[in-house]
Amino acid sequence: MSVATTRPHAVGSGAAQAAAPYLSVEGVGKSFGRFAALSDVSLHVAAGEFVCFLGPSGCGKTTLLRAIAGLDPPSAGRIVQAGRDITGLPPAARDFGIVFQSYALFPNLSVGDNVGYGLRGRAWPRQRRTGRVKELLDLVGLADQIEKFPAQLSGGQQQRVALARALAPEPGLLLLDEPLSALDAIVRHSLRAELRGLQRRLGITSIMVTHDQEEAMAIADRIVVMRDGRVEQSGTAEDLYDRPATAFVAGFIGRSTAFDAVAEGDAIRTADGHLLPCPAAFGFPRGETLRVFLRPEHLAFGPDISGQPGAFAARVAAVEFHGGLCRVSLEDRRLRLEAEAPPDRLRALGIVPGAEVPVLLPPARLRLFRA
């Protein structure tokens, strides 16, 4: 059986639903004693797709990855890869390569021996093996380091060797467990792009675990947001950012202003008595307490706002300079709001700490969730 030869080319997330999934996780659960690390997790990964498991620490993302690898088999559910039920198979009987956060390079073997570690047996006679090792080291740009030992390489180079080692036996699935977390910021950024490019070129189905949402957004076709052992939402970065399915996702992905309010027909009322127009509130019974989210870039402010329905005055509490954009903290009694604008605009409007400025929460931009 060789998945490598039949692997289709990279497809976008749109095609994910159309074709039969390459990997299916169905109702998977995992408990350690009385603690449920995973409960009823189901998801599908299309061939060639790059999926990220994203979530805070302890959300179960690494447990799920290890269940897929067979390193910690699940206690409930089914995992199917390429039409084969692999739930109970030991790791060695599965078809995947894995890269760990710690690299786990064998320190006493040279770079070449590390990459060739999995190339054994009749399928890999010496010549083919050396060829494959060379090919992979070329791929990750380390062909000249073949004789060196891992300790003689930088962190980024070590991670590339780990990647080459995982890819060498042509696995059908690449698993990445926080592969970039141990690297410093600059190397992380460049390696991230490299990893994405390599994955596209090889078209290998990949799953990466990360706690860094920026990394997930930059690299993944699809992000699976997890929390407390469950899948909160799965979708493209845009889906998650613009159409969060739960309050957790709205708060976890990107920056937001968040506050509580009560549904009142086609409007919501804040704790301080502001009545803000919001057609989405129709979906909730009158008097229901809601959690309201608004992205900083969507908060409208400035003199042209005053007079519009729902507009009110807020005081500028602080302005943080972040280069091309400034972050403005505004407050009106107990309501704290966040806005973003280029420095020029702030100067033109005379926005400095202590100033009063009219603000408006655009009704269409408010995301409402049951509190």
Add this chain to the structure above:
Amino acid sequence: MPGTATAALRTSPDMLLARAALWAAAALFLVALVLPMAVLLLRAVEDQSGAFVGLANFAAYVATPSLAASVWNSAWTSALSTAIVVPLAFAYAYALTRSCVPLKGLFRAAMLIPILAPTLLPALAMVTLFGNQGLFRPWLPEGFSVYGPWGIVAAQVFANFPHAAIILSVALATADARLYEAATVLRAGRLRIFLTVTLPGATYGLVSAAVVAFTLAITDFGIPKVVGGNFNVLATDVYKQVVGQQNFNMGAVVGLVLLAPAVVGFLLERWAQRQRAATLSGRAVAYVPAPRLARDAPLLLLALLVAGVLVGIVAVAAWSSLITFWPWNLSLTLANYDFGRFDADGWGSVATSVQMAAFAALIGTPLIFIVAYLLERGPSQGPLGAALRLAVTMPLAIPGLVLGLAYILFFNHPANPAGVLYGTLAILVLNSIIHFYTVAHLTATTAIRQLDPEFESVGASLKVPLWTTFARVTAPISLPAIIDVAVYVFVNAMTTVSAVIFLYGPGTKTASVAVVHMDEAGQQSAAAAMACVILLITATAKLLQLAAAGWVERATQRWRSR
């Protein structure tokens, strides 16, 4: 295979093999440790004819004044030697780790000498120096005798010094420089820093050192055998009951009495270890002492004195082994090394010892390392793993005499098919492996824990069997620790008396037992000569290890260099 949706095999062949190996190890511990100890317990509550008598033997033990007195004798001499050893070892370890005395390497080497010698050696040296015809006899007060508590305590201070000093050097070496800087910035004086930073940091090390020194002292057999005279202690009581009176039931009772302090000490030591591990912070910055004459000069003096005594005692033993006829003819000769003149086995006992120690090292080392590896990195084990983990720590709590006694009772039982082992080299080898198992296991475990926990996962994902990863990665990286384990087992098997004194048979008498016999026969010079031969062999093994270190470094540790 595509399309089939069955979870066929749950376990890969290498995991099955690993599990089988663990079961085999469990079976070994059952036969070589658990069953013998169970038989020992059983014999303590039986009479000579094998009938169950409950605690009658214990009642008889308490009612025999000479036996009960041994408990007190053992307790106070061990406590006294501990009280001398621990402060001395602390000062010596302090000199090695917290001062700028020169020649630290030499001092470290001198500190380890007693470990390489059987405990019989310092005892024989005590007799040479302070015995009835001793070198210093004319200057000693009338009525003083080295045979008894004073000789025992003095020899035990020598024998147990390295164990305490090693523990304390480790405890003192792991200091956080930040704490000292903070204390200095807060204007604490030297004494206050010592009392509030140094001592608290070494508390658990001191507890460990005291417990280990006490346990070693109370369970040692060689020293009271040679310089005990009529002063009875627990260890010699076991020997007398078993070998002298052939009273195995009472021997078992005394053995259990001896086991009690060893088990309590073992539990205390483990508690102290855990506490100490909890105080170490990963962010500590190593403390580097700055030269200070007022501290370094007295410490250098002390270190020179202690090292001088350690080397001196060995020198005395070596010298006495070369004396023609003590104390009348002090001319030097090698005649005492012609062991055939003093003991029927002659040099044969040396050959037996070397064979036993070599087999114990050659068989024990792979066994110990593989079991440690499988317990750390093997398949999930459940109750089997838990039982094995307990079993491998037990030997540390069992004195050699007690284990040896348990072995005769078990293997010599007429109904035991394994009885054919009795009196053979094989039983000596088995006993040595089990007796010294725990420390070797801990060394192996420490080495394995330093390896990345994902090595096996990576191997499995690349479809490489566990044993290949073990052979290509784990074992080569851990080679220095593996050699450490082998030398440890070899040296201890060479020097032990207590574990083998009950187990040797015709033709399998060890060199250490020959020392006891020659001493019993009044051949002190020959006994000293044999003790020196043992020391020479163990020292050679240790030196070979050091010499091999360079070769091992080049062969397997090249990757460490950047």
